[in-house]
Amino acid sequence: MALPKQIKKHLPLVPQKVGKERRQELLDQITDDGTFLPKGVLHADLDKGILDFAKERLKLVVDGKKVPTIDKIITNQNWAQFTTTWNFNDLDKNIKLPFVTTVRMPEVKYGTLQGGLANIPERKHFYYYTVPTWDGQRKGADVYKIPQPIPVDITYNIKLFCNRMRELNEFNKIFMQTFTSKQAYINVKGHYLPVMMGDVSDESSKEIEKRKYYIANYNIILKGLLIDEEEFQVSPAITRAVTMFEVDTKTRKRKTKIEPPRPDNFDLDITFVSGNTQISELFKYTADIIVESTDNLLSYSVYINNNYVGDDIEKIQITNGDTLKFIVTKNNVSDSATIKTVAYII
Numbered sequence: 001m002a003l004p005k006q007i008k009k010h011l012p013l014v015p016q017k018v019g020k021e022r023r024q025e026l027l028d029q030i031t032d033d034g035t036f037l038p039k040g041v042l043h044a045d046l047d048k049g050i051l052d053f054a055k056e057r058l059k060l061v062v063d064g065k066k067v068p069t070i071d072k073i074i075t076n077q078n079w080a081q082f083t084t085t086w087n088f089n090d091l092d093k094n095i096k097l098p099f100v101t102t103v104r105m106p107e108v109k110y111g112t113l114q115g116g117l118a119n120i121p122e123r124k125h126f127y128y129y130t131v132p133t134w135d136g137q138r139k140g141a142d143v144y145k146i147p148q149p150i151p152v153d154i155t156y157n158i159k160l161f162c163n164r165m166r167e168l169n170e171f172n173k174i175f176m177q178t179f180t181s182k183q184a185y186i187n188v189k190g191h192y193l194p195v196m197m198g199d200v201s202d203e204s205s206k207e208i209e210k211r212k213y214y215i216a217n218y219n220i221i222l223k224g225l226l227i228d229e230e231e232f233q234v235s236p237a238i239t240r241a242v243t244m245f246e247v248d249t250k251t252r253k254r255k256t257k258i259e260p261p262r263p264d265n266f267d268l269d270i271t272f273v274s275g276n277t278q279i280s281e282l283f284k285y286t287a288d289i290i291v292e293s294t295d296n297l298l299s300y301s302v303y304i305n306n307n308y309v310g311d312d313i314e315k316i317q318i319t320n321g322d323t324l325k326f327i328v329t330k331n332n333v334s335d336s337a338t339i340k341t342v343a344y345i346i
Contacts, residue, residue, distance in 0.1 A: 026190065037128070037144055039189035040229035043154075047073045047104060049188040050156050050222060053195065054102050057178050058158065060171050062098065067167075070101040097213060098162035100171075104154065111151025113194070113223040123147045125233050127277065127333075133236075143275040145233040149225040155198070158218040168214050172200075175218055188224070196221045237276045270339040272328055280325040288344045289316040289324070296337040300328040 017025050051073060060067040125145040133140050160171045178184050179197040186193055198219030204212075268289065270279060291314045294300070302309040302316060303325040309316070318324060330337050 037146065037229070037232050038191070038227060041149075041188055041191055041225055041227045043108070043226075045188050046152075046154060046193075046222060046224045049186045049193070050104075050154075050195075050220075051102055053184070053186045054100060054158055057184065058100070058171070058174055060098070060100065060160070060167070060174060062167055062170070067171075068099050070099065074101055074103045075106055098160065098164075098167050101159050101161070103157040103159060105156070107155075109153045111153045111223055111225070113151040113225065120148050123231070125231075127275065130237060130276070130278070141237040141276070143235050143237040145235070145275075146227075147231050149227045152224050152226055154222045154224060156220050156222065158220065159203070160214070160216045160218075162214050162216075163212075165214070168216055171216065175200075179220075186222070191225065191227075193225065194223045196223065235275060237273060265342055265344045268341045268343045270326060270341065272326075272330070272337045274334055274336055277330065278325065278327045280323055282321075282323050283318045284320060285318075286320050286346045287318050288346065289318055290314065290342045290344065291316070291339060292342060293340045294338065295340070296331050296335055297339070298329040298331055300326050300339060302326060 016022075051069075051071070055069045055071075125147050127143060128146045129144040131142045131144060133142055158175075160168065162168055162171075182197045184195045184197075186195055198221055200219070201217045203215040203217050270281075272279060299312055301311050302313050304316075304318070305323050306325070316324065326339065328337060328339075
């Protein structure tokens with residue numbers, strides 16, 4: 001007897017994260033191996049993702065036993081040989097019916113994940129992440145750049161071999177439930193890639209002299225991406241040298257010098273070197289920052305204590321202990337940019 005719909009079969013002990021926390025969780029999955037760069041994805045990784053998808057999402061259980069899935073991707077070249085040798089006896093340790101196997105088409109087409117068009121010419125590298133560095137004497141930052149991933153479409157066939165129609169019906173139900181919206185998703189090294197549902201065909205054996213068995217062929221198309229780690233670039237962005245020196249701790253009485261009065265304002269130029277688009281600074285005084293002009297900038301965003309203030313603001317009020325951050329968009333990314341300001345001390 002089936003349980004009513006109001007009764008939950010499984011109670012979620014760990015709450016699901018949503019919004020900003022979910023995005024941070026996905027970022028942590030990418031960088032959990034100690035690198036700030038995304039993990040590379042090649043053809044072998046996509047094949048493994050589809051194989052895990054067939055074993056976990058399309059799991060078939062018959063008479064309380066899980067139907068085995070061939071733990072290997074089969075191609076068209078060795079498919080004919082495989083179909084002639086799978087029917088050995090059990091003493092040779094061959095698989096008995098039923099079982100599920102995955103066949104990959106050898107051709108890999110340019111993908112349609114980005115609309116089917118090459119929207120960025122050549123292999124241009126783009127800014128991905130800025131990582132602070134410290135070697136004991138110098139404090140700086142490294143800029144990580146990656147090219148645009150290459151979209152690919154790969155066709156796979158999930159095949160079920162069985163002797164009974166009820167096994168075929170049960171697998172068809174699982175497949176249709178998985179692809180209710182005609183697509184599903186796989187996770188390949190932290191990258192979520194769509195899998196589109198294709199045609200369903202029958203390849204059953206119908207010859208009278210041979211053993212009768214059903215072969216249900218389910219066609220799926222993976223809209224994947226190729227990311228080659230050999231193309232990643234790491235370049236230094238900015239370096240600050242820390243100079244240390246010893247002084248005499250003995251105090252001496254000296255004649256007080258008359259110093260000129262301190263100015264109530266001074267020029268404060270904020271420079272963004274090539275490849276750098278954001279700067280943060282901790283202020284030890286209270287002042288009004290007046291933006292007078294900009295160079296090589298389309299726009300800039302202002303954050304105080306990581307709270308968004310606005311875009312292209314001409315007057316910024318800073319209190320002692322505040323952290324001011326600028327994130328800019330340059331006209332020419334390869335050149336440096338400057339925001340010329342005047343700080344009026346309050």
